[in-house]
Amino acid sequence: MxxxxxxxxxxxxxxxxxxxxxxxxxxxxxxxxxxxxxxxxxxxxxxxxxxxxxxxxxxxxxxxxxxxxxxxxxxxxxxxxxxxxxxxxxxxxxxxxxxxxxxxxxxxxxxxxxxxxxxxxxxxxxxxxxxxxxxxxxxxxxxxxxxxxxxxxxxxxxxxxxxxxxxxxxxxxxxxxxxxxxxxxxxxxxxxxxxxxxxxxxxxxxxxxxxxxxxxxxxxxxxxLIISGPSEDRSDLYLQVDRLIPEITEEHYTKDEKQRSVTFTDEGNEWLEQRLVMAGILPEGQSLYDPESTTIVHHVNQGLRAHKLFQKDQNYIVRNDEVVLIDEFTGRMMAGRRLSDGLHQAIEAKEGVSIQPENVTLASVTFQxxxxxxxxxxxxxxxxxxxxxxxxxxxxxxxxxVPTNRPIARADEHDQVYRTAAEKTAAIVAEIRKAHEKGQPVLVGTTSIEKSEMLSQLLQKEGLPHNVLNARQHEQEAQIVADAGKPAAITIATNMAGRGTDIQLGGNVEMKVLEALAADPDADPDEARARIEAEVAADKEKVKEAGGLFVLATERHESRRIDNQLRGRSGRQGDPGRSVFFLSLDDDLMRIFGSERLEKVLNTLGMKEGEAIIHPWVNKSLERAQAKVEGRNFDIRKQLLKFDDVMNDQRKAVFEQRLEIMEAEDIGEIAQDMRHQVVDDLVDEYLPPKSYADQWNARGLYAAALDTLGIDVPVIDWADEEGVDQEVVRERLYEASDKLMAEKAEAFGAEQMRQIEKQFLLQTIDGKWREHLLTLEHLRSVVGFRGYAQRDPLNEYKTEGFQLFESMLDSLRSDVTRKLARVRPLSEEERKAMIEQMIAQQRATAAAGTPQPVDQPTAAADGAAPGFVADNPSTWGNPGRNEPCPCGSGKKFKHCHGAY
The missing domain is CATH 3.40.50.300 (P-loop containing nucleotide triphosphate hydrolases)
Structure with missing residues (x-):
């Protein structure tokens, strides 16, 4: 009814x-x-x-x-x-x-x-x-x-x-x-x-x-999406930690496959502490719970995740001495994509390949x-x-x-559920042989490279010719997919999502024509096409008689869409076809998302070995499990987006400001506004509003003005003058700092000063934004714990994220003002010495085979090496990674300009 x-x-x-x-x-x-x-x-x-x-x-x-x-x-x-x-x-x-x-x-x-x-x-x-x-x-x-x-x-x-x-x-x-x-x-x-x-x-x-x-x-x-740059190299620590992980036993950790998480138990932590001390990684007398142990704990946790959650040939493959990630949805290699937070390095240590330096985030955005x-x-x-x-x-x-051009003629059969993986595999091979013998092409869908290669070995033993399409063969992807519709063809593929090439019954005419002309360039293209079209048309009829393309899936994916995409490869444009899923109680989806009830039913039915249960309600219960997983994944993405929205508003503000600066002809006014804001902050800090002159910290203001604004003004004398209040001091500081910058503009020339202001401002924004992203990452990693104190982590993140953004803008203003106050033209002697040094470096570089441009040095920051220009790497000389940075910051080169 x-x-x-x-x-x-x-x-x-x-x-x-x-x-x-x-x-x-x-x-x-x-x-x-x-x-x-x-x-x-x-x-x-x-x-x-x-x-x-x-x-x-x-x-x-x-x-x-x-x-x-x-x-x-x-x-x-x-x-x-x-x-x-x-x-x-x-x-x-x-x-x-x-x-x-x-x-x-x-x-x-x-x-x-x-x-x-x-x-x-x-x-x-x-x-x-x-x-x-x-x-x-x-x-x-x-x-x-x-x-x-x-x-x-x-x-x-x-x-x-x-x-x-x-x-x-x-x-x-x-x-x-x-x-x-x-x-x-x-x-x-x-x-x-x-x-x-x-x-x-x-x-x-x-x-x-x-x-x-x-x-x-x-x-x-x-x-x-993250653009990152290298940070400090800690490959030794990854290798040391990696040697310990294989010794861990099952009572040392707990694993939750639903949440894809793994954590140490109390016994595991005790054992770990002893082993880390013995290995000399954890200092004697220091506990894993001490704040100083944070880095070691982080490394150990990532090592555990690398070993227990990430499987070779499923989540990644090893190729040319590097770990290449596999997209779980499309089965493709994701060259150039790396896991963050040291997890990729932990996998590299596990697989014994070269460990690439960890990266720090320079810029990031979600696809949403x-x-x-x-x-x-x-x-x-x-x-x-x-x-x-x-x-x-x-x-x-x-x-x-959108309705299909022709009605779908594909038969979608109910899932066949077996008790064990071995029974399922045997049934799959038998089904493939049956289809192959009657000339029906078969597309076998698997969920990982490992499983596709295991099935391939079984088919080889049975003498069944076939093609395998997974991340290892992705270069031949179009060719393999184009041949998948030929009579009796067997194609094993991992996740057929978004392959973009149609499986056409009888074969793909265009691909065959290209092949024929490549093999015989002198052949007449029209003749070749006519011959191939006739061959393909004959093959298409054979395939139609055999029942069209048969899609045989070896497992349910956690997303119904991926299953539907695989099914959808058969029955295009009204062609005949059939699809069926072969499952077992050992499959990941069945095992993780509850098959106890199903197992009881199978036992009650007293099924014999090799028998399958085929029933509509099995399909329904599986779809419910898949819907649960999809719902959970949606929640993960929603949560990711809520947190990223906080950063997104800040990202838009920073990017818009950058664009405005880049497009502006003259940013002297922006630099002046920043300078005046810094003056306001200094006056408010050292000469608090509504305070008397004897409560002022005039010496502090004098030192701050000298350091930040680069001006030597008699602030202490001003404080003793009759009738001088905060506003008078403020105006005098404005005037003195503006005068200094006007002198610099005259010394450099107006055009060059504009360029210097623009570059200093952009560089400082970028540096501050990088630091801010790192701070937000750290905040996000700890803010979740505030839920235990009945405080909403998202609101906490929003509030603190905004405060951090405001403090970033404050430090941006003072940094830009300080840098511009210190910049000065090079003297003739410094210019000559710098050019000689650069020519010598040029010759040495040319001898090594790596050409570098010789730029005329223009400006140096106080305390920097002669001729050092922050935005011109050719003026930095050739310092070692652990030597002091030539900018004069006092930091090691690798932690300063060498990090960019």
């Missing part, structure tokens, strides 16, 4: 159905224009783009231009690619333009769908970013779709790592820019560390279309806050409905399910 909700849906349709139905009217308007646009010449199509741009600039809304823009884009794509967009693709494009997530099944042509809203929004002239999950897809999509955009008269750019700055800047200036989420985020952070406005590469955040939006905005949003910079955001994926609440609450994005 149907419930009231189900009856209402049957009568009125779901909200999604009503939305799709309403939008179909717009699609009809686009279709009505098709005959008109088919008559246009190629040049007239480009002329239409210019006309639409002019209308957009004239104030006409993009919504009004949509039917004509989509019709123009469809015709350009038909001519450039030979693809005429289906009505469902136009629907998806409209929803994207409206700032939604379009959920479109695999094989529905999402790459082409993105061209419609990208073209329409590019007419505004502010740039459009199309975001992909990896560099391969960014390059491929940009190259493929640039044919459409150039036919429309628009430019296309692609942003990839290690790209020359000029090339990257040009890519961002293009009408439509393809890039990965990581590179966009890093470029944003790098731009806000630049010295001049001209060096910045991004030109704003107008509109972004995010491909595989669930992978980027949800899966990868648990960890922020980066993508919320865009005026308009949209996304597309095959699986978003399960996370609709998160998309709405964090990004303000609605999810619209």
């Amino acid at each position: 149907l419930g009231l909700g189900a009856i209402a849906k049957k009568v009125f349709g779901t909200p999604n159905d009503r939305r799709v139905k309403a939008t179909l009217k717009l699609v009809e308007r686009v279709n009505a224009l098709e005959p008109e646009f088919q008559k246009l010449t190629d040049d007239e199509i480009k002329e239409r783009t210019l006309a639409l741009k002019a209308r957009a600039e004239g104030g006409e809304s993009l919504d009004d231009l949509l039917p004509e823009a989509f019709a123009n884009c469809r015709e350009a794509a038909r001519r450039a690619l030979g693809l005429r967009a289906f009505d469902t693709q136009l629907l998806g494009g409209i929803f994207l333009h409206q700032g939604n997530i379009a959920e479109m099944k695999t094989g529905e042509g999402k790459t082409l769908v993105a061209t419609f809203p990208a073209y329409l929004n590019a007419l505004a002239g502010k740039g459009v970013h199309v975001v992909t999950v990896n560099d391969y897809l960014a390059r491929r999509d940009a190259e493929w779709m640039s044919n459409v955009y150039s036919a429309l008269g628009l430019t296309t750019g692609v942003v990839v790592p290690q790209q020359p700055e000029e090339e990257k800047r040009a890519a961002y200036q293009a009408d439509i820019t393809y890039a990965t989420n990581n590179e966009l985020g890093f470029d944003y952070l790098r731009d806000n560390m630049r010295a001049t406005r001209e060096e910045m590469v991004q030109r704003g955040h107008n509109y972004a279309i995010v491909d595989e939006v669930d992978s980027i905005l949800i899966d990868e949003a648990r960890t922020p 806050n980066y993508f919320r910079l865009y005026s308009k955001l949209s996304g597309m994926t095959g699986t978003a409905a399960t996370e609709a609440e998160e998309f709405a609450s964090i990004y303000g994005l609605g999810v619209v399910e």
Whole structure:
């Protein structure tokens, strides 16, 4: 019997159905224009783009231009690619333009769908970013779709790592820019560390279309993007600690797999203390609970996590003497990404590879806050409905399910649950053999590299030919995926999320043509294509007769979306197919999230070895477990975001201030305001308001003015003068400090003084911001404990974070004022000596094969080496890491300018 909700849906349709139905009217308007646009010449199509741009600039809304823009884009794509967009693709494009997530099944042509809203929004002239999950897809999509955009008269750019700055800047200036989420985020952070406005590469955040939006905005949003620099090298301590960890027994620690945490027990702490003293790591008489032991405790905890929570070939692989992380959602290598807080170093010690120095955070941003910079955001994926609440609450994005062009003909079977992993594996091999013998292609989904390689060995023993796609083979990714639809093909893959290449039944024509022409460059391309198309068509029929692509998953992922993505590889564009999940009570999800009840049922049924339980309620209970995990992960991300929002407001303020300074012609006024504020603070500190002259600390003010403002003024005499109050002292200090800076400007020349002020101000902001980030990290790591005192950790973090920010701004003003007060031009003798020193250094460097530019020295800070200029590393000489820094700070070089 149907419930009231189900009856209402049957009568009125779901909200999604009503939305799709309403939008179909717009699609009809686009279709009505098709005959008109088919008559246009190629040049007239480009002329239409210019006309639409002019209308957009004239104030006409993009919504009004949509039917004509989509019709123009469809015709350009038909001519450039030979693809005429289906009505469902136009629907998806409209929803994207409206700032939604379009959920479109695999094989529905999402790459082409993105061209419609990208073209329409590019007419505004502010740039459009199309975001992909990896560099391969960014390059491929940009190259493929640039044919459409150039036919429309628009430019296309692609942003990839290690790209020359000029090339990257040009890519961002293009009408439509393809890039990965990581590179966009890093470029944003790098731009806000630049010295001049001209060096910045991004030109704003107008509109972004995010491909595989669930992978980027949800899966990868648990960890922020961080730009870091090296800190002190402590590799010896990691190695010493690592030698102790294998001796630890099970009573020494407790492990919570649900929370992915591991902690020492009291027995473990006692044993550890003894062993650390014996190893000479912990000084005699010092306890682990002493404040001095904080660093050692931190190292030991990270060593324990490295050994007990991180598995080789599952969480990371070892390649070329380095530990490379594996993305748990896509199964890809994350080259260049490192775990923070010394955890990566602990894993390096465990695996016996070179230990890289720990890093300190220079700048960071979460994906949530980066993508919320865009005026308009949209996304597309095959699986978003399960996370609709998160998309709405964090990004303000609605999810619209776009109907498929043809009905789905895939059969999704119930899960088969076995008692043990061995029984499950045997059943999997038997099922693969059965499909292989009837010529049906099989895609086997695994959750880790280790499991994919173990299954590969079993298939080798059974004599079943197959391909393996995991992080180790990612270079051959497109080739392996393109071959996965051939008759009797067997492909083992880790997490098929966002692979970006369709599995086409019978094989991929385009890939085969490229292969054939590479093997025989003299062959006639048209003949080769005709022959391959005929072969693939024949193979496709064979595969259809065998039942289409068979997706066999060896385990449930903790996210339903990843399971749905794997299923969605089969049954594209109305093709036949089937999918089934093989599970066992030993699987991580079943073991961690409760299979006791299920085990009791299996025992009650008295199942024989090798038998599986297949029942709809098993699927439902598993989905409930997955929903719990998804909910927990959502809470983690929400919490991360709440804390990052505190930092985000401060980050925006600092970045906006930096931009303002970089764009300003003359920042003399900003420097003067800062100087006067410092004077105000000094006067208030040493000559408190509403106090009498005999209560003043005139000597203290004299010393502070000399140190901070660089002026030698008779403050002590002023205090004895009749009728002198705080305001008079304040005005005299303003006047004296302004006079000193005017003299410096005259000595340097106005233009050079402007540059010095700007560089000192930017450098000091950057240094202070780095210190502030580190302080906030430390605050965040301890603020959680305040919950025990019935105080809300988030409110505590907000309050103290704001106080820290204010004190950072105070110290910024006094530091900038002090540096500017001390800067002076070089004397002729110092200049000559410095040039000679630099030429000698140049020769030595040239002999070593590393050229360095010779810059003319301009200024030195008091106490610094002659000719030292803070923002010009070529003036620093060549100090050793442990020698005093040439800036005259008294710190070691590695802790001062050498740290940057």
